[in-house]
Amino acid sequence: MNPFQTFKGLVCPIDRTNVDTDQIIPKQFLKRVERKGFGACLFYNWRFDENGNKKPDFILNQPKYTGSSILVARDNFGCGSSREHAPWALQDFGFRVVIAPSFADIFYNNCQKNGILAIRLDADRVDDLIRLASQDRFMLKVDLNQQKLTADDFNETFDIDPYQKEMLLKGLDEIAITMTYEHEIADYEKRQAVIQ
Template identity: 75%
Template sequence: MHPFKTFEGRVCPLDRTNVDTDQIIPKQFLKRVERKGFGSCLFYNWRFDEKGNKKKDFVLNKPEYAQSSILVARDNFGCGSSREHAPWALQDYGFRVIIAPSFADIFYNNCQKNGILAIRLDSPRVDELIRRGATEALALTVDLEQQKLSAPNFAEHFEIDPYQKEVLLKGLDEIAMTLTYEDEIVAYEKQHEAVVH
C-alpha cells in the first residue's frame, strides 16, 4: 500500500443509496484472486448494456468523470456480501477516497485495509458535494493528517479511527503494521519463555 497523507482528486457523484457489493463488482467477475484487473468490471451492470456497450446516462461513462478519484455516494454504501473484491475494483479503477453518510461495516473495514480512505460525512454535506460534483468540475483536497476536506467554498472535518488513520498514513497493511512491533514481540516471547521454563 502507498502512504496516504494529502490527496487531491476530481469528485464523481454517484447519486444512489444502498449500493451493494454485487453492483460494485458483479459475481461473474469473482473468479480471480489477485487484486488487479477488476477496474474494468466496476459497476459493470450499470456501465454496460447486454451487448457490452456503454450506457451513456451512467455517471462513470461521462467524459468529465473519466479521471475521477473521489467517489461520493448516498447512505449504506457497500452493503450486501462481504466480498473484498469490491474495494479492489474501486481501487483498480482509480478511486482513492469514498465519501458517504454511512457504509456497511465490513466494506468500510475492507476499504481501509486496502488503502482506500472511506469517509463518513453528514448527509447535508454529502448532498452539497453530489450537487456541486454534478454541475461543476469539483476538485476536493483530502488531508488525512488533519482530517479535513476542502474545496472552494467548502471545508469539513471528518472522523476516523486512530489505528486506521495510522495504518493509512504509513501505507501498511495489518501484517506490516504488526511487524513494526517486532522488537516488543520478541522481547515478550523471551520473557514468557523464561517464565514457562
C-alpha cells in the first residue's frame, strides 16, 4: 500500500443509499484473483448498457467527473456480500477516499486494509458535499494526520480508529505491521524452543 497522508482530489457524488457490492463490482467479474483491472468493471451495470456502450446519464460517464478520486455517497455504502473486489475496483478506477454517513462494516474494513480511506460523516455534511460536487468541479483536501477535510466552502473533521489510521499513514497492511515485530516474534520462537 502507498502511505496516505494528505491528498487533494476531485469529488464525485453518488447520490444513492444502500449501494451494494454487487452494484460496485457485479458478480460476473469476480473470477479474477489479482487486484488489478477491476476499475474497468466498476459500477458496470450503471455505467454501460447491454451492448457495452457508456450510459451518458451516469455520473462517472460525465466529463465533469473525469479523474475523480473522492467518492461521496449516502447511507449504508458497500452493503451486500463481503467481496474484497469492491474496494479493489474503486481503487483501480482511481478512488483514494470514500465518504458516506455509514458503511457496511466488512466493506469499511476492507477499504482501510487496501489503502482506501473510508470516512464516516454526518448526513447533513454529506448533503453539503453532494451539493457542492453537483454544482461544479469540486476539489477537496483530505489530511489524514489532522483528520480534516477542507475546501473553499467546506471544513470538517472526521474520526478514525487509531490502528487503521496508523496503517494508512504508514502504508502498511496487517501483515506488514506484524512484520515490524519480526525480531520480537523470532525471540519468542527461540524462547518456546528452549521450553520444549
